[in-house]
Amino acid sequence: MTTSRDDAAVFTRVFDRHRHAVYAYFLGRVSDPELARDLVQEAFLRVWRRLSEVGPLPDGQQRAWVFTVARNLTIDSYRTGAARQAAEDALRHEATTREATVAGPHAQVELGERLARLEAVIGQLPEDQRVVLSMTTAGGMTSRQIGEALGEPAGTVRYRLSRARKQLAGALDLEEDGA
Amino acid sequence: MTSHADHELDQLLAVWAQTHRLADADAEQIRQTIVPEDLALPATWWSDFNSRVSEVIARATAMPTPAIAAWT
Numbered sequence: 001m002t003t004s005r006d007d008a009a010v011f012t013r014v015f016d017r018h019r020h021a022v023y024a025y026f027l028g029r030v031s032d033p034e035l036a037r038d039l040v041q042e043a044f045l046r047v048w049r050r051l052s053e054v055g056p057l058p059d060g061q062q063r064a065w066v067f068t069v070a071r072n073l074t075i076d077s078y079r080t081g082a083a084r085q086a087a088e089d090a091l092r093h094e095a096t097t098r099e100a101t102v103a104g105p106h107a108q109v110e111l112g113e114r115l116a117r118l119e120a121v122i123g124q125l126p127e128d129q130r131v132v133l134s135m136t137t138a139g140g141m142t143s144r145q146i147g148e149a150l151g152e153p154a155g156t157v158r159y160r161l162s163r164a165r166k167q168l169a170g171a172l173d174l175e176e177d178g179a
Numbered sequence: 180m181t182s183h184a185d186h187e188l189d190q191l192l193a194v195w196a197q198t199h200r201l202a203d204a205d206a207e208q209i210r211q212t213i214v215p216e217d218l219a220l221p222a223t224w225w226s227d228f229n230s231r232v233s234e235v236i237a238r239a240t241a242m243p244t245p246a247i248a249a250w251t
Contacts, residue, residue: 007214008214011210011213011214012210012214015206015209015210015213019201019206019209020200020201023200023201024199024200027199033199037201037205037209040201040209041209041212041213044209044210044213045213048213048214111194114191115191115194115195118191118192118195119195122195133192134199137192137193137195137196137199138195138196138199138200165185165188168188168192169184169185169188172188172191174184174187174188
């Protein structure tokens with residue numbers, strides 16, 4: 001492939017536009033930051049190889065292209081067992097973390113405990129709910145954008161998000177605290 | 180969910196999201212791994228190129244040594 005500074009600039013624009021969303025997607029799928037990072041690299045390597053095709057696409061189509069690659073990569077990764085193993089390891093790690101209490105000021109300890117609990121509950125969510133939650137919160141995407149990316153109706157995305165939030169609120173006793 | 184619970188969950192998720200984003204340093208490392216760094220031409224590329232072209236032209240148009248011998 002002949003490369004130029006223009007190609008690098010186009011790639012950087014595509015990368016900067018989608019990297020947070022793609023990482024959030026992978027994180028939701030595999031629950032392992034390191035594996036998610038590797039998958040981001042692999043996904044954008046494919047973007048680089050097909051840059052002349054992907055670069056000129058409008059934002060929505062570009063997102064759809066990138067996420068088609070991302071979904072295929074996750075399937076490949078699951079086939080090799082890496083993602084599933086990482087998710088299981090992460091869940092085991094979270095269960096251990098939940099029991100550990102960090103010493104320090106009361107408020108910090110409380111926040112730390114709540115975050116550890118949140119992490120554990122997110123890890124136990126059904127995968128489709130965890131993915132949309134991650135893409136919304138860590139990826140900063142709207143339901144419409146997530147729907148476009150995953151090839152699903154925005155209403156389905158909103159429903160999954162609502163279910164996820166309800167489960168989190170229940171597990172963290174937020175209903176009772178807020179009542 | 181009450182609005183208070185919603186708000187509290189939003190705050191917790193915002194903190195969670197901060198620790199679950201792709202760090203800028205990691206992103207830059209990924210970008211550099213994918214995009215070759217030596218895309219920019221060296222500052223002396225044009226003068227080196229011109230020198231090489233001039234040398235080739237000079238060699239190609241120079242009178243061969245046997246011809247010079249015959250001439251003199």
